[in-house]
Amino acid sequence: xxxxxxxxxxxxxxxxxxxxxxxxxxxxxxxxxxxxxxxxxxxxxxxxxxxxxxxxxxxxxxxxxxxxxxxxxxxxxxxxxxxxxxxxxxxxxxxxxxxxxxxxxxxxxxxxxxxxxxxxxxxxxxxxxxxxxxxxxxxxxxxxxxxxxxxxxxxxxxxxxxxxxxxxxxxxxxxxxxxxxxxxxxxxxxxxxxxxxxxxxxxxxxxxxxxxxxxxxxxxxxxxxxxxxxxxxxxxxxxxxxxxxxxxxxxxxxxxxxxxxxxxxxxxxxxxxxxxxxxxxxxxxxxx
Numbered sequence: 001x002x003x004x005x006x007x008x009x010x011x012x013x014x015x016x017x018x019x020x021x022x023x024x025x026x027x028x029x030x031x032x033x034x035x036x037x038x039x040x041x042x043x044x045x046x047x048x049x050x051x052x053x054x055x056x057x058x059x060x061x062x063x064x065x066x067x068x069x070x071x072x073x074x075x076x077x078x079x080x081x082x083x084x085x086x087x088x089x090x091x092x093x094x095x096x097x098x099x100x101x102x103x104x105x106x107x108x109x110x111x112x113x114x115x116x117x118x119x120x121x122x123x124x125x126x127x128x129x130x131x132x133x134x135x136x137x138x139x140x141x142x143x144x145x146x147x148x149x150x151x152x153x154x155x156x157x158x159x160x161x162x163x164x165x166x167x168x169x170x171x172x173x174x175x176x177x178x179x180x181x182x183x184x185x186x187x188x189x190x191x192x193x194x195x196x197x198x199x200x201x202x203x204x205x206x207x208x209x210x211x212x213x214x215x216x217x218x219x220x221x222x223x224x225x226x227x228x229x230x231x232x233x234x235x236x237x238x239x240x241x242x243x244x245x246x247x248x249x250x251x252x253x254x255x256x257x258x259x260x261x262x263x264x265x266x267x268x269x270x271x272x273x274x275x276x277x278x279x280x281x282x283x284x285x286x287x288x
Contacts (some may be wrong), residue, residue, distance in 0.1 A: 001186075001281075002042060002043055002044060002045040002211060003044055003045050003189070004045045004047065004138075005044055005045035005273070005276050005277060005280070006045075006243075006255075006276060006277075006279075006280045006283070007279075007280055007284065008243070008247040008283070009246060009247055009251070009255045010042075010047035010048060010075070010252070010253065010255060011046050011047055011048075011244060011254070011255050011256075011276065012047060012048035012049055012050050012074075012077045012254040012255065012256045012257065013037070013041045013046050013049060013050075013082055013256075013257050014044060014049070014050050014051060014052065014256065014258060015037055015038075015050070015051040015054070016050060016051060016052055016053050016258065017052060017258060017259070017260060018260070019053075020053040020056055020057075020270055021287050022260075023037045024032050024037070024041075024257060024259075024269070025037060025040050025041070025044075025269050026269075027264075027265055027266040027268075027269055028040060028266055028270070028281075034051075034057075034061070034065055035064075035065070035068055037049070037066050037071055037234070038065065038069060038074060039072070040073040041072075042073065042074055042274060046114070047074065047075060047254060048074050048075035048076065048077050048254040048256075049069060049074050049076065049077060050076070050077030050078045050079065050119075050128060050160070050254070050256045050258075051077075051079050052078075052079060052080050052083075053079075053080070053083065054079035054080075054112060054119070055079060055080065055081075055083060055108060055109070055112050056075065059111075060116040062112055063115040065116065065250060066115045066117045067270055069116065069117060070117055071237075072179065073092060074079075075117075075118060076113070076116040076118040076119040076160060077119060077120065077220075077254040077256050078119065078120045078121070078122050078194070078220055078256060079112065079113075079119055079120075079121060079122070080111070080122055080124070081106065081109050081120070081121035081122055081123045081158065081185065081242060082101075082102075082105040082107050082123070083160075085101065085105070085124045085125075086124045086125070086126075087124070087168075087170065087171065088125070088126045089125060089126045089127060089128035089131075089136065089172070090102060090125050090126070091123060091125035091139070091140045091143050091172070092125050092126075092127065092128060092136035092137070092139050092140050092172050093128075093136075093139055094139045094142060094143065098143075098147070099143065102143055102147065103150075106121070106147050106150060106158070107117055107150075107157075109121040109156060110150070110151065110154040110156050112283060113154075113156050114154075117267075118141060118176060119156075120156065120157040120158070120159050120192075120219065120220055120239075121122065121156060121157070121158055121159065122159045122161055122194055122220075123144075123158050123159065123160055123161075124161060124163065124171060124173070125171065125172050125173070126170055126171055126172065127170055127171060127172040127174075127198060128213075131183075133172070133243075136172055137172070137178070137181070137182065140172065140173075140182060140224045141182055141185045141186055144158065144160075144182070144186045144188070144191050145186050145187075145188070148186060148188035148190055148191055148213060150192060151188075151190040151191075152189070152190040153186040156188060157190050157191070157192055157219050157220075158191050158192075159192055159193070159194035159219055159220045160173060160179050160182050160183055160191065160192070160193055160194065161173065161179065161194040161196060161199070161201075162174065162175055162176050162178060162179035162193075162196075162199060162200075162203070163196075163199055164198075164199040164202035164203050166202055167199065167202055167229075175203060176200060176203060176205055176210060176214070179193050179194075179210055180193060180214050180217055180235065183217040184217060192217060192218060192219020192220065193214065193217045193218050193220075194218075194219065194220040194221075194222065195210070195211060195214070195218050195220070195221050195222070196221075196222040196223075196224070196258065197221075197222065197223045197225075197237065197242060198222075198224035198225070198226055198229050198258075198259070199204075201226045201236075201237060206242070207237060207238075207241075207242050207245075208238065208241040208245040210241050211242070211245045211246060212245050212249075215249055219253070219256075220253060220256070221246060221251070221255045221256065222255075222256040222257075222258040223242070223255060223256070223257055223259070224257075224259035225237050225239075225259070227246055228260075228262070229257065229258070229259045229260055229269060230259055230260070230261065230262040231257075231259055231261050231262060231268075231272040231275050231276075232276065232279060233275035233279065234262045234271070234275070235276070239279050240279065243279060243283055244283070257272075257276075259272075
């Protein structure tokens with residue numbers, strides 16, 4: 001088994017961020033194909049994998065990837081709950097059509113997670129400028145409460161991600177306090193916050209402090225440096241502080257490397273790997 005790329009955090013790489021055929025290690029693995037990416041992630045010591053576009057894959061491929069992950073000892077991380085409606089005001093509505101679409105998306109996420117051997121579904125929704133934000137948040141909370149018993153029974157987690165409006169405008173959950181308020185109002189262990197370091201930084205949050213302050217509602221973590229969404233060490237964030245804020249609380253979930261390397265090349269991917277390993281080494285030396 002490969003040496004872990006980080007000895008205190010379970011890092012995960014992606015199979016596609018901006019498109020299904022744009023994986024994290026498109027240049028370094030044998031090919032961009034999902035199976036080759038899984039093999040490369042395992043060889044480099046990653047603990048898991050996540051895939052924004054997992055639900056676009058045929059069911060047979062989902063099952064085959066789940067089986068390969070199990071063989072390699074890789075855990076499944078997050079995937080998008082509803083790729084057809086993620087930027088539309090859907091979770092923020094309470095009409096019968098919206099409720100039916102939401103339930104269908106959650107049911108297919110439960111099935112996809114079963115094929116993958118695990119995972120969590122990220123729920124994002126657009127904002128309707130014709131309606132008050134408060135009414136839309138109330139509707140999203142009500143819809144999540146309605147889905148909570150279903151996902152609790154299935155063992156699936158729904159993750160609410162605050163997204164920086166400067167990065168993706170027009171989404172309902174556009175600040176950390178909004179995401180925290182939704183999760184707290186739903187009150188289900190199966191509905192948690194997805195904390196993304198890049199979005200938190202772009203929202204003006206001190207990332208390490210934000211993680212510590214809201215640890216009780218966090219169910220997933222994604223990392224990227226800023227400006228842009230680049231590898232740790234290629235931007236301005238304090239990664240020893242961020243990694244420490246996560247590891248010191250005994251976080252056992254995946255920490256998903258959700259970024260595009262600053263250089264779209266073999267060299268850029270090598271820089272990502274080297275930086276992740278260097279942070280791990282610096283961290284161990286500081287704690288020695």
